[in-house]
Amino acid sequence: MKRKLRMGMVGGGPGAFIGDVHRRAARINGDIDLVAGVFSSNWERNREKASELFIPEDRCYRSWQELFAGESALPEDERMDFVSIVTPNALHFPVSDAALAAGFHVMCEKPMTMNVSEALRLRDRVESSGKLFGLMHNYSAYPMVRQMRQMVRDGLLGDILKVSAEYILGWLSKPYFNKQSTWRVDPKLSGGSLCMADVGTHAQHLIHFVTGMEMTELNADLTCFVEGREIDDDGVVLVHYDNGARGIISCSLVSTGEENNFTLRIYGNEGGLEWHQQSPEELIYMTNDQPKRVIRRNWAGACQESRDLSRLPAGHPEGFLEAFANVYRAFADAIHDTIKGKVPTQEYPGIKDGISEMVFLETLLKNTASKEKWTAVPKIEDLRECK
Secondary structure: OOOOEEEEEEEOOOOOOHHHHHHHHHHHOOOEEEEEEEOOOOHHHHHHHHHHOOOOHHHEOOOHHHHHHHHHOOOOOOOOOEEEEEOOHHHHHHHHHHHHHOOOEEEEEOOOOOOHHHHHHHHHHHHHHOOOEEEEOHHHHOHHHHHHHHHHHOOOOOOEEEEEEEEEOOOOOOOOOOHHHHOOOOHHHHOOOOHHHHHHHHHHHHHHHHHOOOEEEEEEEEEOOOOOOOOOOEEEEEEEEOOOOEEEEEEEOOOOOOOOEEEEEEEEOOOEEEEEOOOOOEEEEEOOOOOOEEEEOOOOOOOHHHHHOOOOOOOOOOOHHHHHHHHHHHHHHHHHHHHOOOOOOOOOOOHHHHHHHHHHHHHHHHHHHOOOOOEEOOOHHHOOOOO
16 A cells, blocks of 8 residues: 655745745645754744644754755665655755765655766766666756647657757846855856856756757857846757757847746758647647647546646636646656656656756756857767766
8 A cells, every 4th residue: 555755845034936846746646745854054943934834843843964864864664765855956965976876766856966077976876876867957847848849759750850948037137145045146056157057957958858869069158147147047058969950949048028938849851740838738730731730737538647746627717837747746656666666667757868968068068168159969878977
């Protein structure tokens, strides 16, 4: 008989955005309980958040080191099963590494690490620990994104010629200081990139997820528009793919007035597809000899995978939280399989996706810093493990 999984959390204290999203999404499926955590480095704010979340004080820890030590000391039927990491980027690697070493499964926010070296070290840790590692790329779990991928696999677009991903927001078009912005504009906490690390990795991941194409080389133009910032708040990347296709990834945090405008377009020699995150229930299918066709979520002809990820009948809107919840459901089912001694087969973003996004970021930063027009993107399988 299945039991509820026990989740811990690192990060997501008062004023945090993504931590609350993770908590709400994990609860949607009804199979995960938040039982422990360290939500802030400030003890009073930490206790305040734990109380708000009905976490007993003896399961509210002062640090992530204490969290893993304290939970490991509990009986197996009481300790947490996995930890959700929703901290600034700089902590993703050390907290994930320590959690895996302590014997806990990990669900981590993206980007996975600060650089490729850390990503490879984390891959080594995942393999040696035998624990599961999930990376939260929620957009891959929208039903119509799965429909999009299936239509590509079915050959309805023919040979892929061009992809275009645009992810633009306007919330950082002026100097803006709150909990969400302060750490993101700090290279010590965010890494070598702001805009491309924050939203460009979503675009990079979704293109690969839907098409299966691998980048071979890229040409990046990163800009920092707001005075005083040290890292990019806008950028465009031209990409060559292994099948000969061309791509463009356009991202911005300074497109004034834009909310969360993430759009993916894929064009083949037989057809095209277009999906907008701000209207995620619809997928546009185009050919040269027929009018555009709008496919709605959970329509009778939807692929099975898309229908499996739909929670409500057509016409009852689903969106952002449900996509997060779909990733959590797959991850939770995989944990249940490991508990039963079975090999998990569920699909969710993981360690390879994390390495891929770090290779993407390091390559575009290298290209930006150099005078070369195109910079080769290393193949993941050619990267050596770090010892």
